[in-house]
Amino acid sequence: MAELHSKLPELSSGRFDDGPLVGLGYQTASQQGFTDEQGRFFYQGGETVSFSIGKLPIGSAIGGSLTLAALRDSVTELGNPDLTLPETVNRARFVQSLAVETDPRNGVSIDDTIRDIVSRHAAGISFTSDIDIFEQSPAVRGVFSELGSRFRGVQEARNHLRRAQTGIKVLRKVRVPTRDNSYLLADVFHPVDAGRYPVLLRLGIYGRAFRIGTIFNDEDREISENREDSWFQGDRDNLHRYCRWSENAASASPSVWIPRGYVVVLADGRGVGNVLGKLSPYSKQEARDYFDVIEWAAK
Amino acid sequence: MAPISADGDIRDLAYPGGIFLEGYCRWWWNELVLPVKLPNTEVDDYVSGLRSHPWDDEYYYGNGTLSTDFPSIDMPVLTAVSMTNTIHPRSGFEAFSSLSSRVKRLMIMDAVYSGNMYKDFQPDLEAFFDQYLKGEKLVEEPPTVRMVLRTGGGGWQWRTASTWPVPSTEYRELFLDATNAGVGHTSTRAPSREGVAEYSADVEDGNKAMPMVVFESAPLEEDIGLVGHFRATLWVSSTTSDTDVFVALLVMDGEREVPYRTYETGSAAPLTWGCLKVSRRATDPERSTTERPWHTHRREDAQPLVPGEVVKIDVEIMPATGRVLKGHRLRVEISPVEDPGCPPGWEREYDASYHAGATNRILTGASFPSSITIPVVPHEDLYMITACE
Structure with a gap:
């Protein structure tokens, strides 16, 4: 016992798999600061970590690799991640909506501007409110109208959380260069942990929206996000038998393959979605593009 | 490579038996392809192209809907067919017979195949990709041919075979x-x-x-x-x-x-x-x-x-x-x-x-x-x- 006590407790680091969340305030019994450039926070094993943006408490969890779904308002009621809790949904929508990208591939960076705006409205923000009340509260609306940001949807936020929980990071609309100086667009799903992984790739006409189709505008994205969320909640029986089994038509499902250490790439061919060019499935052009996207993915 | 429920040439999707599979081709084009198209972009009219090329001619080897040259493929391949389905019922068998690949596997699915494709043959896909993309050694070599043996009245059994067609046929x-x-x-x-x-x-x-x-x-x-x-x-x-x-x-x-x-x-x-x-x-x-x-x-x-x-x-x-x-x-x-x-x-x-x-x-x-x-x-x-x- 004496020997144990004489050791200095080692610091552990944690992060948010749905982030990185950079510049997030954190505090434990022994540590405090802001999450660093990689979104890391530090704690001693077993400590509860409480997070904040300026004057707004974001929630607490036992230190570790987290997602926003692990946080709770009350440090005495910590529990397992639960994507259906209003608290989880409100918190994820709020924090994700501070991100710049739609993906949001680079997570969230909290700067003084964000901190100030959030602090001014902090008193009116309660993550434990009902989802409807939360999204309509003047404080929440105030934050995002002052920031000029879109307040993200319930399903969209939950889908992002769910992917992170499964260890999946997605990069949407990645430009894939082709030999004729044009490009295709791909969604790239990869493990949250950096590394080199084999790629399961499909190129074609089924689009990158969930199930099938393409996303031209916010409404299309909402439809796609709603499909994804309800599919993962098990609502599949009424789907066409060719759509019931997979996340995207004729493609490997990211939720199946990424946890096994693969990358999934869904690429749109020419003339599909927002890819310029002549729509021409099974053509020589498509074959060349297939070659190019395979070469690109291998690098 | 794992082409599942795929097609190789004019015999498979466009003109099985020489008869234009017009309804399916039009449905696929109108219901699945055109809705995803970039507005105002140029389009190859898939259905008209097939209709005006009823013969196995240069259209299927040049500037039209391309055929697959199976013997020129030598990488590991797992392919799966949806037996007796209106679409994709035969090409996988042709592929298995004529690919140059040293490693080839054939999965034979039921006609309505999505459940087979995503659930039942998932272990075969995992074994295949783990072996040939990750270089893993498996304890047991997976079957070369695995099939749904239909037994009638909704029943089926899983069977394997060393090759296709089954040698003792x-x-x-x-x-x-x-x-x-x-x-x-x-x-x-x-x-x-x-x-x-x-x-x-x-x-x-x-x-x-x-x-x-x-x-x-x-x-x-x-x-x-x-x-x-x-x-x-x-x-x-x-x-x-x-x-x-x-x-x-x-x-x-x-x-x-x-x-x-x-x-x-x-x-x-x-x-x-x-x-x-x-x-x-x-x-x-x-x-x-x-x-x-x-x-x-x-x-x-x-x-x-x-x-x-x-x-x-x-x-x-x-x-x-x-x-x-x-x-x-x-x-x-x-x-x-x-x-x-x-x-x-x-x-x-x-x-x-x-x-x-x-x-x-x-x-x-x-x-x-x-x-x-x-x-x-x-x-x-x-x-x-x-x-x-």
Whole structure:
């Protein structure tokens, strides 16, 4: 016992798999600061970590690799991640909506501007409110109208959380260069942990929206996000038998393959979605593009 | 590479048996492709392109819908086919036979295949990619061929085989025997008497039952396993210059058809089927095998019918698996269009110019030994993994 006590407790680091969340305030019994450039926070094993943006408490969890779904308002009621809790949904929508990208591939960076705006409205923000009340509260609306940001949807936020929980990071609309100086667009799903992984790739006409189709505008994205969320909640029986089994038509499902250490790439061919060019499935052009996207993915 | 429910050339998706699969192609293009298209972008008209290229010509090897050159592929391949489906029922078998790959695997799925594709054959895909993309050594080498062996009435079993076609396959020829009284018979020996079965090729009148001729076997004396390629050799004539011949093989339990789908109920397909536009009957002897004829589908090989003249045709029937029980009977239906099994909206082209008012004949007997050939595989030659009935 004496020997144990004489050791200095080692610091552990944690992060948010749905982030990185950079510049997030954190505090434990022994540590405090802001999450660093990689979104890391530090704690001693077993400590509860409480997070904040300026004057707004974001929630607490036992230190570790987290997602926003692990946080709770009350440090005495910590529990397992639960994507259906209003608290989880409100918190994820709020924090994700501070991100710049739609993906949001680079997570969230909290700067003084964000901190100030959030602090001014902090008193009116309660993550434990009902989802409807939360999204309509003047404080929440105030934050995002002052920031000029879109307040993200319930399903969209939950889908992002769910992917992170499964260890999946997605990069949407990645430009894939082709030999004729044009490009295709791909969604790239990869493990949250950096590394080199084999790629399961499909190129074609089924689009990158969930199930099938393409996303031209916010409404299309909402439809796609709603499909994804309800599919993962098990609502599949009424789907066409060719759509019931997979996340995207004729493609490997990211939720199946990424946890096994693969990358999934869904690429749109020419003339599909927002890819310029002549729509021409099974053509020589498509074959060349297939070659190019395979070469690109291998690098 | 893992092409699942894929197509290789004109025989697979555009013109199976030489008959334009117009309904499916149009549905796919209009319902799945056009909605995702970038507005105002240029479009290759897929359906018109196929319609204007009914022959296996340069369109399928150059600037049109490309064919696959299987022998030029030498990387590891796992492919899967949806047996007897309207779409993707055959190319995987062709691929397995002609790929140069040292490692190739064949998964045989039910007709309505998505559940098989994403759930049941997931372990095969995982093993395949783990081996050849991650370089993992597996404790046990996965099966080269794994199949859904349909057992009728919704049942099936998982079976494996060392290769395809299954090495011990016995091709059993069942000769058709037309009678004057409706349903004809099948028997293992060519009937000595001559017979003719006649049916209308005209199905424009939707109120009438499907015109067809039917041949049934005696009740089976023992269970048989049918695993592999089927074919029909028919002696036919017509009152006009061409005709489409659909052959369906069904299993009957008394008067009731035994359904051979498994857990997806969306298919009404028979045990298996095949079709041929008779003017496309020319085969390539080099590429034809015991198990399946290879029709050239070249314009220069076209052989229109002379009204009343009898010709011999080989109809490629989709490879399938099925266990048929003792006491059940095999039933062969020959009709001028597909029936049943075609999902509504996926119908094949109906060319009224040679259907309207026409009459077809199937000849049987010593001079015209029409038959259907079935692949019989001894029960013990397939390895059972798990029973799923």
